[in-house]
Amino acid sequence: MESAILNDIIIIFGISIFVLYICHKLRISIIVGFLITGVLVGPYGMGFINNPDNIDILAEIGIILLLFTIGVELSLKELWDMKRSVVLGGGLQVLFTTLGTLFAATYLGFGFSESLFLGFLISLSSTAIVLKTLQKRAELHSLHGRTILSILLFQDVIVVAMIVATPFLAGVGGNDANSIFMILLKSLAIIIFIMFFARWLIPHILYHIAKTRNPELFLLSVIVICLSVAMLTYSAGLSLALGAFLAGLVISESEYSHQALNNILPFKDVFLSIFFVSIGMLLNVQFFLDNPLMILLVTIGVMLFKGVVSGFVSMVLGYPLRNSILTGMALAQVGEFSFVLSKFGVEYGLLDNYLYQMFLDISILTMAVTSFSISYSPSVAANVLRLPLPHKLKCGFARKDVTKMYDKKEKMSSHLIIVGFGFNGKTVAKAANAAGIPYLVIETNPESVREGISKGENIFYGDATQESVLEKADIDSAKIMIVGISDATATRRVIWLAREMNPNIHIIARTRYLQEMGPLYEQGANEVIPEEFETSVEIFVRLLRRYLVPEDQIKKFIEDARAGGYDMFRSVSSDPLNFEQMQFDIPDVNIVSLRVPLGADVVGMTLEELSLRQRFGITVLAIRRGLETITNPGGDVRILEGDILVLLGSHEDMKEIGDFFTDLSEKNTKNTEE
DSSP states (O other): OHHHHHHHHHHHHHHHHHHHHHHHHTTOOHHHHHHHHHHHHSTTTTOSOSOGGGGHHHHHHHHHHHHHHHHHHOOHHHHHHTHIIIIIIIHHHHHHHHHHHHHHHHHTTOOHHHHHHHHHHHHOOOHHHHHHHHHHTTOTTSHHHHHHHHHHHHHHHHHHHHHHHHHHHTTOSOSSHHHHHHHHHHHHHHHHHHHHIIIIIHHHHHHHHHHTTOHHHHHHHHHHHHHHHHHHHHHTTSOHHHHHHHHHHHHHTSTTHHHHHHHHHHHHHHHHHHHHHHHHHTOOHHHHHHSHHHHHHHHHHHHHHHHHHHHHHHHHTTOOHHHHHHHHHHSOSOOHHHHHHHHHHHHTTSSOHHHHHHHHHHHHHHHHTHHHHHHHHHHHHHHHHTSOOOHHHHHOOOOHHHHOTTSSOOOOOSOEEEEOOSHHHHHHHHHHHHHTOOEEEEESOHHHHHHHHHTTOOEEEOOTTSHHHHHHTTGGGOSEEEEOOSOHHHHHHHHHHHHHHOTTOEEEEEESSGGGHHHHHHHTOSEEEEHHHHHHHHHHHHHHHHTTOOHHHHHHHHHHHHHTTTGGGTSOOSSOOOGGGOOOOOTTSOEEEEEOOTTOTTTTOBHHHHOHHHHHOOEEEEEEETTEEEESOOTTOBOOTTOEEEEEOOHHHHHHHHHHHHHHHHHHHHHHHO
């Protein structure tokens, strides 16, 4: 038995390497690759593994670890902050999809329990595929990315309730009120017991385990907590999956959640890959070949239905049509949790073999096209928005307190337009307000608009990719536009449209990655600021200051980096900074290095004659002169042109000495001009 399981694992992972490589080249999700691997090695494929039961235990561990990591990743605080989108958006999506499937299945002759269970299966989308694709496209923090995340979070939580409800749908959990009351009482007792663990016991246990600094001991402790809570719920008549989810929530409330997640992720990925392979092994290829037209038609119908429902829910939340289309096309597939739930359906008799095979074929096909659906969704949205649709439909059905602002306003001119009211947008708006610059903010998130209006911001609700919205912002007379949204496709569209409507406007765009700079410049941006390289600049500047590099040299470095399009970070500089000579680093004190200006009055004076300590309260720690460093210089050391003085003092004293040297520099410049 042991050698048989080992042989099966070798076959699975060996073929997976080949299949996943092909999927990577075709840009197909790795989950689909594992499903294809299961089809190939299973009894309905090449027959390398004829008894899938041998790996069912490993697949079950994959399910447990998947739900455990979902529980760890869920933060109750984050869920509360996103409560409207999660509860309303996710709740409506699951409700409408389940009811629609229920009515359709009942119409086709299925029983109520089977139809409702099919609604559960169809309502869930793939968290793994969608979030990984959005992360790869740098759209996870965009408006549609946050909308999708909110709905997926609700689905990940509600699947636990669906698992609990499955035995009742099958009539196994007991139909009388007493049975339902007992299961609810057990569930409540377990939740209270686990919350006690989360609040009082688990943090203390993990604290003492973490103090040992033994990673193996910490990992084993996390696994024991996960499996123990899972067995606790199972012994109480609930599912292992529910227990794993609750165990994850227990860990998430401690300060050790990130370490626990990092330790468990490799194991989850391994066992979860086996789970998806096991699902693929159940797929009967002959069943698909016997019913190709029906399966394809139902697959298309499921994706259209889910896409429309998810898009409609996005519009109910007040988001514009473009966001709704992107959301709908991203959530149109059947997800991995549906596979988890389907196994319970087979176990309790809610799915017969025919219906189960139909479900597997449809699910795998929808997951296979997800990456393509997300990739082409911006093009689909752009084509739909070109249609002569009502303005209200394009911009979304936000509440009146969001849309009423600027319906009647005087025309602005030479003003600043800020697209996006996230962190960057708020910072720019605050700076513009402080400087007395007239500005206007365009935002597609109704909640952000409502917040801005309550604080007196010059903000209005609208999608800046629409010409009518930019007209409302007086784009033709604007002087500068700042585009700070986390959506590369929308950013390109906004820049192109703004340049078409106002050829003289100065456009500054923010992007997350360097590869977006070229396309944005091509669309008409005057300046593009990539976040990852600005972060590199800031890190490097702080490094230079730590090594006491003069401020004028640091300033030159920043100017060279930005002027060269950040090329100096991507290639070896022909004039590198000589860090080998910077041998000193004095932490936790206020140290500044200043260069002596050419022709300054202090040139030739000794430190005793300069009397920096008596005049400013400043101590000269060292003098850097070319490659030479004079540490702890005496009073008889003379100051030469270009010397770099390393000074120690308070903030106030440093300001005074800085002004003193600045005055010397300005005086020298004036004398030179005369």
